[in-house]
Amino acid sequence: MDGDPAIETAGLTRVYRKRWRGGEIRAVDSVTLTVARGTSFGLLGPNGAGKTTFVKMLLGIVRPTAGSAKLLGMDCRRPEARLSVGYLPENHRLPSYWTGAGLLDFAGALSGMDPRSRQRRIAELLELVGLSEWADVRLARYSKGMLQRLGLAQALMHGPALLLLDEPTDGVDPVGRQQIRGILRELEQRGVTVFLNSHLLSEVELSCREVAIMHRGRIVLAGRVKDLTAGQGYRMTAAQVSERLFDELRRRAATAAMQDGLAEFLFPSREELNRAVDLVRAHGGWLESVNRTTSTLEEVFMRTVRSEAAGQN
Amino acid sequence: MRGVQATALLRDAVREAAARWVFWGFYGLSTALILFFLFLLRIDVIEGARATVTLFGETSPRALPVTRLVRQFQGGVASFLYVAGMGLALFASAGLMASTFEAGRIEWLLSKPVSRAGILLCRYAGNVLVVALNVCYLVFGVWLILGWKTGVWDAGFLAAAATTIFMFMVLLSVVTLAATLTGSSALATMVAFALMVLSPILAQHRLMVKLLDSEFWRDVWRALYYLLPKVYEVGRINMLLIRDRAVESWMPVWSSALFGVAVLAAAVIAFSRRDY
Numbered sequence: 038m039d040g041d042p043a044i045e046t047a048g049l050t051r052v053y054r055k056r057w058r059g060g061e062i063r064a065v066d067s068v069t070l071t072v073a074r075g076t077s078f079g080l081l082g083p084n085g086a087g088k089t090t091f092v093k094m095l096l097g098i099v100r101p102t103a104g105s106a107k108l109l110g111m112d113c114r115r116p117e118a119r120l121s122v123g124y125l126p127e128n129h130r131l132p133s134y135w136t137g138a139g140l141l142d143f144a145g146a147l148s149g150m151d152p153r154s155r156q157r158r159i160a161e162l163l164e165l166v167g168l169s170e171w172a173d174v175r176l177a178r179y180s181k182g183m184l185q186r187l188g189l190a191q192a193l194m195h196g197p198a199l200l201l202l203d204e205p206t207d208g209v210d211p212v213g214r215q216q217i218r219g220i221l222r223e224l225e226q227r228g229v230t231v232f233l234n235s236h237l238l239s240e241v242e243l244s245c246r247e248v249a250i251m252h253r254g255r256i257v258l259a260g261r262v263k264d265l266t267a268g269q270g271y272r273m274t275a276a277q278v279s280e281r282l283f284d285e286l287r288r289r290a291a292t293a294a295m296q297d298g299l300a301e302f303l304f305p306s307r308e309e310l311n312r313a314v315d316l317v318r319a320h321g322g323w324l325e326s327v328n329r330t331t332s333t334l335e336e337v338f339m340r341t342v343r344s345e346a347a348g349q350n
Numbered sequence: 351m352r353g354v355q356a357t358a359l360l361r362d363a364v365r366e367a368a369a370r371w372v373f374w375g376f377y378g379l380s381t382a383l384i385l386f387f388l389f390l391l392r393i394d395v396i397e398g399a400r401a402t403v404t405l406f407g408e409t410s411p412r413a414l415p416v417t418r419l420v421r422q423f424q425g426g427v428a429s430f431l432y433v434a435g436m437g438l439a440l441f442a443s444a445g446l447m448a449s450t451f452e453a454g455r456i457e458w459l460l461s462k463p464v465s466r467a468g469i470l471l472c473r474y475a476g477n478v479l480v481v482a483l484n485v486c487y488l489v490f491g492v493w494l495i496l497g498w499k500t501g502v503w504d505a506g507f508l509a510a511a512a513t514t515i516f517m518f519m520v521l522l523s524v525v526t527l528a529a530t531l532t533g534s535s536a537l538a539t540m541v542a543f544a545l546m547v548l549s550p551i552l553a554q555h556r557l558m559v560k561l562l563d564s565e566f567w568r569d570v571w572r573a574l575y576y577l578l579p580k581v582y583e584v585g586r587i588n589m590l591l592i593r594d595r596a597v598e599s600w601m602p603v604w605s606s607a608l609f610g611v612a613v614l615a616a617a618v619i620a621f622s623r624r625d626y
Contacts (some may be wrong), residue, residue: 093457093625093626096460096461097460098456098457098460098461099625099626116463116464116465117463118463119462119463124458124461126457126458126461128453128454129454129457129458130452130453130454130458131455131458132366132455134366134368134370135365143358144462146354146355146357146358146361147355147358147463147464148462149352149355149463151354201461
């Protein structure tokens with residue numbers, strides 16, 4: 038079982054049928070995805086893309102219409118598959134009649150932990166999420182950010198091998214976000230698989246090594262964040278560029294601009310860049326800077342979603 | 351499901367009942383009744399056979415055999431408990447059952463390594479536990495006070511606790527099914543109350559079979575009578591036990607039990623098939 042991927046789905050599909058008007062909505066459409074153990078994986082997508090339904094199917098909360106899913110090598114429909122899984126739902130409503138410590142105790146007991154381990158773990162986790170002083174206060178008095186941090190603590194209570202987090206930084210202030218990112222990084226270093234479901238691209242870019250972009254129920258792009266955002270082109274800035282040279286370079290560049298006596302070009306390939314450098318030198322220009330450009334995850338996301346939308350329309 | 355998980359779910363149900371003041375509401379009502387018998391009711395027993403009763407300082411002019419008097423009090427408490435107490439218990443429990451299915455909470459519960467059947471049955475059992483503790487407290491408390499004041503230790507009254515808890519369990523299964531299907535505590539309460547109201551009407555089946563001229567409607571009436579829980583008749587059995595009289599037929603008990611088991615099984619199946 039240790040050699041199995043953390044998450045493995047094959048043709049996972051969920052179709053909702055409209056009861057009165059007829060027709061159907063394919064919330065998740067034949068998703069085949071493998072998430073290796075020990076990685077941090079982000080599932081991105083616009084609202085209504087099917088991300089939450091996908092996660093709910095993994096946890097047996099929603100039944101798939103077709104396909105199968107395994108968590109840590111076990112059929113996700115079996116309760117035992119969730120023994121080593123921690124989950125923080127989106128818009129959760131943790132029972133407000135529990136205190137912080139009481140809720141963690143309840144969560145630990147539901148995961149089968151014995152009382153002694155629970156007591157030890159509660160103190161550790163409350164310390165980790167900065168809620169030690171709130172241990173005996175009822176959740177009804179907690180702020181949104183505190184509830185979110187406690188939600189993360191309850192998901193970690195039984196030391197899961199796989200952590201599924203649905204919008205974990207929702208309602209959390211910048212300091213709290215940084216704290217959560219730190220916790221997630223530490224977990225990844227300890228070999229825990231972190232599966233982050235979010236529409237906050239910067240959050241995913243900062244926290245995850247791998248991502249998949251979901252659009253209209255399908256995975257339209259997947260890969261390592263480093264690969265997806267790298268290798269977009271080369272930027273060159275130069276001074277003393279004559280009008281004739283600028284026109285010549287503009288024909289070869291993807292983009293070109295002149296500002297305050299500095300010409301800036303973006304070349305799609307290394308070859309084009311080197312030819313441009315030769316031309317600038319041959320015409321008596323001065324190179325100011327040359328660097329490789331990367332695109333942000335947001336740019337990758339927008340490109341992917343737009344091209345998918347254009348392709349479907 | 352392991353013991354630690356079942357205990358946690360039971361503890362959660364009791365904790366929520368306490369937080370919503372349901373548990374304390376029942377406890378307060380039971381205590382008020384016990385205090386009423388303890389301080390306001392004075393029974394003077396003469397030679398162990400006859401008595402006068404003083405209530406709120408007023409003395410009853412009629413002298414009664416003490417056993418009959420005690421049984422009358424016990425019957426009154428049992429009737430109150432069986433009708434009003436059970437109605438209140440169902441009303442409160444419907445909220446506790448429906449809250450389990452609240453969005454944001456049910457997803458969290460279902461993500462734990464516990465079977466859906468386990469979650470639902472423990473929630474059901476937790477509600478039964480809350481009500482059973484209070485029913486036993488009231489019945490045993492009143493039984494002790496009446497026994498201490500009169501020397502009549504009639505064990506028949508203790509059966510009132512068993513019959514009340516039993517019928518509550520049957521009707522709670524209906525509340526559980528309705529809450530599972532709709533998530534509405536109001537509808538769940540209405541369905542349970544409707545069964546309570548229907549029961550004495552359906553119990554007149556012998557008379558109705560004579561009055562109805564269509565064989566089809568006679569069959570419908572009989573089917574409903576045998577199918578649905580016999581709240582009214584189990585209540586009558588309750589009174590017979592208190593009065594130490596023989597019970598002619600236990601059919602209302604076992605047929606109601608069958609109904610409860612079937613409805614609870616239906617609730618478990620419905621819950622297992624639902625998406626949240």
